Amino acid sequence: MFESLSDKLEHALKKLSGQAKINEINIGMAMRDIKRALLDADVNYKVTKNFVEQVRKQALGEEVIKSVSPAQMIVKIVHDELVKAMGGEQKDINLKTSRMPAVIMVAGLQGSGKTTFTAKLANLLKKKGRAPLLIAADVYRPAAIEQLKTLGAQIGVPVFSIEEKDALKAAKQGIEFAKQNSKNVAIVDTAGRLQIDEEMMAEAERLKRELSPEEILFVVDSMIGQEAVNTAKVFNDRLDFDGVVLTKMDGDTRGGAALSIKTVVDKPIKFLSQGEKVDDLDIFYPERMAQRILGMGDIVSFVEKA
Amino acid sequence: AKTRENIKTKITKLVKGRTEIDDEFLEELEQILISADVGVQTTLDIVDKITERAKNERYASEEDLNNMLIDEIQKMLSDARDAHVVDFDAPLPSTPYVILIVGVNGVGKTTSIGKMAYNYKTAGKKVLIAAADTFRAAATEQLEIWAERAGVPIVGQRQGADPASVVFDSVSSAVSRDMDVVLVDTAGRLHNKIHLMEELSKIMRVAQKKVPDAPHEVLLVLDASTGQNAINQAKEFMKSVKVTGLILTKLDGTAKGGVVIGISRELNIPVKYIGVGEKIEDLQIFDRQKFIEALLK
Ligand SMILES: Nc1nc2c(ncn2[C@@H]2O[C@H](COP(=O)(O)OP(=O)(O)OP(=O)(O)O)[C@@H](O)[C@H]2O)c(=O)[nH]1
Ligand SMILES: Nc1nc2c(ncn2[C@@H]2O[C@H](COP(=O)(O)OP(=O)(O)OP(=O)(O)O)[C@@H](O)[C@H]2O)c(=O)[nH]1
Ligand SMILES: [Mg+2]
Ligand SMILES: [Mg+2]
Numbered sequence: 001m002f003e004s005l006s007d008k009l010e011h012a013l014k015k016l017s018g019q020a021k022i023n024e025i026n027i028g029m030a031m032r033d034i035k036r037a038l039l040d041a042d043v044n045y046k047v048t049k050n051f052v053e054q055v056r057k058q059a060l061g062e063e064v065i066k067s068v069s070p071a072q073m074i075v076k077i078v079h080d081e082l083v084k085a086m087g088g089e090q091k092d093i094n095l096k097t098s099r100m101p102a103v104i105m106v107a108g109l110q111g112s113g114k115t116t117f118t119a120k121l122a123n124l125l126k127k128k129g130r131a132p133l134l135i136a137a138d139v140y141r142p143a144a145i146e147q148l149k150t151l152g153a154q155i156g157v158p159v160f161s162i163e164e165k166d167a168l169k170a171a172k173q174g175i176e177f178a179k180q181n182s183k184n185v186a187i188v189d190t191a192g193r194l195q196i197d198e199e200m201m202a203e204a205e206r207l208k209r210e211l212s213p214e215e216i217l218f219v220v221d222s223m224i225g226q227e228a229v230n231t232a233k234v235f236n237d238r239l240d241f242d243g244v245v246l247t248k249m250d251g252d253t254r255g256g257a258a259l260s261i262k263t264v265v266d267k268p269i270k271f272l273s274q275g276e277k278v279d280d281l282d283i284f285y286p287e288r289m290a291q292r293i294l295g296m297g298d299i300v301s302f303v304e305k306a
Numbered sequence: 307a308k309t310r311e312n313i314k315t316k317i318t319k320l321v322k323g324r325t326e327i328d329d330e331f332l333e334e335l336e337q338i339l340i341s342a343d344v345g346v347q348t349t350l351d352i353v354d355k356i357t358e359r360a361k362n363e364r365y366a367s368e369e370d371l372n373n374m375l376i377d378e379i380q381k382m383l384s385d386a387r388d389a390h391v392v393d394f395d396a397p398l399p400s401t402p403y404v405i406l407i408v409g410v411n412g413v414g415k416t417t418s419i420g421k422m423a424y425n426y427k428t429a430g431k432k433v434l435i436a437a438a439d440t441f442r443a444a445a446t447e448q449l450e451i452w453a454e455r456a457g458v459p460i461v462g463q464r465q466g467a468d469p470a471s472v473v474f475d476s477v478s479s480a481v482s483r484d485m486d487v488v489l490v491d492t493a494g495r496l497h498n499k500i501h502l503m504e505e506l507s508k509i510m511r512v513a514q515k516k517v518p519d520a521p522h523e524v525l526l527v528l529d530a531s532t533g534q535n536a537i538n539q540a541k542e543f544m545k546s547v548k549v550t551g552l553i554l555t556k557l558d559g560t561a562k563g564g565v566v567i568g569i570s571r572e573l574n575i576p577v578k579y580i581g582v583g584e585k586i587e588d589l590q591i592f593d594r595q596k597f598i599e600a601l602l603k
Binding site: 036039040041042044045046109110111112113140141142143146147148149150151154194221223224225226227228231248250251252253254256257276 | 337340341342343345346410411412413414420441442443444447448450451452465496497498499529531532533534535536538556558562564565584
């Protein structure tokens with residue numbers, strides 16, 4: 001399925017062999033293939049276009065190193081630019097606060113993996129010596145509370161919930177409960193919502209306003225297509241979130257959403273969710289993501305050594 | 307407000323004031339299609355066809371141009387085999403009629419089952435739900451709520467039980483209770499997990515012990531906001547189970563689901579139902595014409 005980009009480029013850049021420098025003429029074809037690779041990986045169309053332009057500028061005038069092929073060189077440039085675009089300062093989640101507990105809120109589309117992620121995060125924080133509380137503020141989805149309770153029991157983290165169907169009340173009472181029970185981190189699971197659902201987006205805003213979370217994380221399914229940009233933009237406009245969690249990374253998606261979202265909202269990707277078990281949580285490495293988006297193996301380290 | 311910028315509105319903007327197809331036009335067309343998740347190859351093919359037609363055909367007005375574009379996009383969809391659109395009240399070919407619902411995690415399988423149960427029940431059928439997702443936290447509890455809302459019985463076991471054994475119980479129970487329809491919910495599974503895909507084959511074999519021609523339908527659920535990975539999903543599920551149709555979920559609000567054009571073209575699986583919300587009545591029988599209209603008109 002994923003024909004390697006570098007194979008394609010080898011073909012496109014045959015002509016470049018023997019030439020000393022990369023120029024406008026000899027990289028035209030290569031740029032087309034790069035654009036295609038990114039679009040195949042679901043990178044947003046506009047993001048792709050700007051990115052390719054960036055790479056073209058970067059590549060022009062580069063000396064062709066004798067020991068590697070021009071294709072390999074270009075792939076290396078693309079890769080490095082991707083890493084740059086997705087990287088930047090890696091920020092930890094913010095748990096620093098003068099009050100108790102620190103509040104973390106998650107938000108995202110339906111089924112993206114929020115509830116599972118809150119349990120994974122609670123598990124991680126617990127292992128790091130924190131005392132987390134999970135708060136069930138999804139009062140809509142059938143058995144959402146049950147789901148969180150089951151996960152909480154698996155990791156030995158208490159779950160706060162109320163009978164009443166009021167997300168804000170549940171969250172506020174949960175935070176109060178955390179305070180009284182010496183829990184220093186409260187993680188609020190919210191219902192899935194579409195960015196066009198005004199009522200639900202307003203609820204999310206209200207939660208943010210009333211809880212003033214130290215950290216708001218936007219949870220997004222790594223298989224998402226071109227909608228990624230719109231979705232992230234609206235959630236960011238409404239919540240000004242602090243970081244992104246990419247889920248279901250244990251699949252075979254190339255995850256172009258990572259580049260799109262980072263480019264459009266410029267918020268760091270903080271976690272990768274890679275499985276259904278409570279331990280399947282990782283931090284984000286721009287290099288690995290770049291290689292995944294390009295659908296390629298070890299070309300980069302190969303060029304690095306040359 | 308729900309904004310609805312679909313392919314059609316964008317194309318209308320694109321052709322406005324134009325009677326000529328140039329490179330800029332083609333690039334904008336490419337952008338429109340790719341931004342709707344139609345996929346690179348399908349997009350390139352459509353663009354090629356348009357370029358070809360522009361050379362050979364006379365078109366004088368904006369409207370001609372517009373029609374030409376819509377026509378080519380539509381052709382990509384109509385190539386796919388027609389889903390024989392059967393309403394819930396149509397007589398079933400045999401009973402119990404076993405429907406297996408499969409798909410990756412979180413796409414809307416369980417919710418769709420709740421909605422289907424409600425529709426079959428409303429149409430006067432005796433429905434039983436099989437809770438064969440024994441893996442995900444509170445999956446059975448979630449399905450129980452849907453069964454209650456639909457007013458139909460559910461068969462399940464404890465979490466961690468063998469899903470094939472739940473299916474066996476359910477199908478046996480459906481036979482002895484003279485049920486019309488059995489809806490089997492399965493755990494979400496990513497298509498690249500071989501052992502989980504094999505589990506599906508096992509579920510099928512076990513169902514056949516009681517009802518030899520089961521399952522009568524295997525519906526693959528796809529989330530409409532999924533990108534090109536949906537094609538991988540469909541391909542891989544088709545290798546393990548005989549997928550007879552698709553349910554496209556989360557189509558409420560925006561004009562999503564362009565990936566279906568690529569799937570129709572490459573895989574020829576008909577879309578059977580669409581999910582348009584989280585409520586029990588938010589399931590519709592797929593109407594290709596309407597879908598094309600929502601996407602294009
Ligand atoms: N394979 C895999 N499955 C995941 C991952 N994260 C979550 N899931 C699964 O995805 C499905 C949805 O996860 P949830 O945590 O319920 O998602 P949610 O965003 O809380 O869903 P709603 O509350 O309905 O909006 C479940 O089947 C999870 O087990 C992941 O990283 N990998
Ligand atoms: N907006 C919208 N949400 C939907 C639709 N169908 C399902 N959902 C939501 O998507 C989320 C996941 O739905 P489920 O039915 O639990 O999905 P699933 O495929 O059974 O998930 P797993 O069993 O965890 O793999 C829930 O929050 C549902 O309410 C739909 O058509 N529109
Ligand atoms: Mg949830
Ligand atoms: Mg389910």
